[in-house]
Amino acid sequence: MAIILGELMKNHHMPQGLNETQFETLSNVVRQYIQRLDIGDDIVIQGSRASFTALPTSDIDIGIRVGKEKFDAFLHTRFKNTNRGSAKERTMLYAIATGKIQCGEAGLRRIRRELEKMLGMEVDISVIKHGGIFDSLPVISLLPQSH
Amino acid sequence: MEDLYCKIYVDTDMSQNQFLDFIAKTINGYIELRTVFHPFFEIDVVNNQDASPLQAISYVDGFLYYPYYLDIEPLDNIKREAYIASIAMLLMTLWDIGSKAVAACDFENELPKQTARANTQVCPYKIYDYRGEPACSP
Numbered sequence: 001m002a003i004i005l006g007e008l009m010k011n012h013h014m015p016q017g018l019n020e021t022q023f024e025t026l027s028n029v030v031r032q033y034i035q036r037l038d039i040g041d042d043i044v045i046q047g048s049r050a051s052f053t054a055l056p057t058s059d060i061d062i063g064i065r066v067g068k069e070k071f072d073a074f075l076h077t078r079f080k081n082t083n084r085g086s087a088k089e090r091t092m093l094y095a096i097a098t099g100k101i102q103c104g105e106a107g108l109r110r111i112r113r114e115l116e117k118m119l120g121m122e123v124d125i126s127v128i129k130h131g132g133i134f135d136s137l138p139v140i141s142l143l144p145q146s147h
Numbered sequence: 148m149e150d151l152y153c154k155i156y157v158d159t160d161m162s163q164n165q166f167l168d169f170i171a172k173t174i175n176g177y178i179e180l181r182t183v184f185h186p187f188f189e190i191d192v193v194n195n196q197d198a199s200p201l202q203a204i205s206y207v208d209g210f211l212y213y214p215y216y217l218d219i220e221p222l223d224n225i226k227r228e229a230y231i232a233s234i235a236m237l238l239m240t241l242w243d244i245g246s247k248a249v250a251a252c253d254f255e256n257e258l259p260k261q262t263a264r265a266n267t268q269v270c271p272y273k274i275y276d277y278r279g280e281p282a283c284s285p
Contacts, residue, residue, distance in 0.1 A: 004200050081150065087251035090208045091154065098197075104218035109191065116180050125197070 015049040015060060015140055022119060023062065027143035028126070029118070030062060033111045035145075039074060040066040044139035046128075051138050059122035062115075062142075071099065071129040078105055100131020101133060151221050153234055153252035156195070157241060158203060158213040166215060167192050173240050174233065180231040187225035188233065210249040235259055 014023055030043060041139065047061035048054035050080040078101060079092040095101045103112050106127045128134045151160050159166060163181070172194060176185040183190045198256050203214040221230045235249065235258050241248040242261055250258050 051230075071234060077149075079285075081253045083256060085253055087156075087210065087249050088154075088253065090211065091251045094208070094211050104152055104191075104216075106232075107152070109152070109218050109220055113182055113191070116182075120180075122181060
């Protein structure tokens with residue numbers, strides 16, 4: 001019984017549908033990429049792959065969680081040339097309201113594509129503000145970077 | 148350095164695979180997973196996780212709730228003007244098939260507007276379609 005429980009606990013530190021090798025590779029690739037951007041290192045798996053409710057077709061949600069100051073600074077950098085009254089400005093206001101900077105606006109499209117190619121499933125990666133509506137449980141932290 | 152990333156919110160009844168095929172045919176590209184590759188740029192077809200049919204029609208910013216958005220980025224070997232003209236053509240093609248499409252990018256004021264196109268097809272500069280025919284003029 002203890003062994004079965006131990007295995008269950010171990011497996012619940014892994015996102016649903018990923019094996020250990022995939023999760024380790026994903027963690028390394030994302031951490032290396034994000035380190036260069038200096039956004040933050042609190043990176044988690046969220047959504048159905050963390051809550052073990054994923055369907056075979058579900059994507060995997062990766063959130064880079066940052067504090068308010070970091071979020072505001074990053075938002076300012078990514079939307080610095082936004083014109084007043086534009087659709088991009090509406091997108092920025094939506095990011096502020098939801099506390100989430102989506103993949104494309106965050107400049108994370110290339111890493112998303114790399115991960116999708118590697119895993120063969122859709123990936124979403126975004127910057128999430130601590131305490132925002134997308135900063136929700138359960139989450140699974142990415143593994144520490146291995147060298 | 149200018150950010151040439153562009154997002155286009157799209158309201159269409161097509162499934163994601165149908166939409167991918169449509170985009171690939173329109174730009175003469177090829178599909179890998181949910182990305183359409185063109186020699187000069189790449190387009191990801193993304194299911195909008197915030198999609199809401201009700202909010203899409205009732206809010207001023209309804210486009211934020213359209214079922215899809217396209218994440219578009221140029222490759223290094225394309226000229227700015229050609230890239231923007233390609234996005235303009237894609238927008239007009241989407242409008243031609245009856246889809247709603249709204250571009251959100253730093254250069255969106257250089258793209259045609261849907262309301263203008265419905266009557267006069269006004270563009271900031273001359274745009275040619277994929278057969279080389281003029282499609283839209285200032």
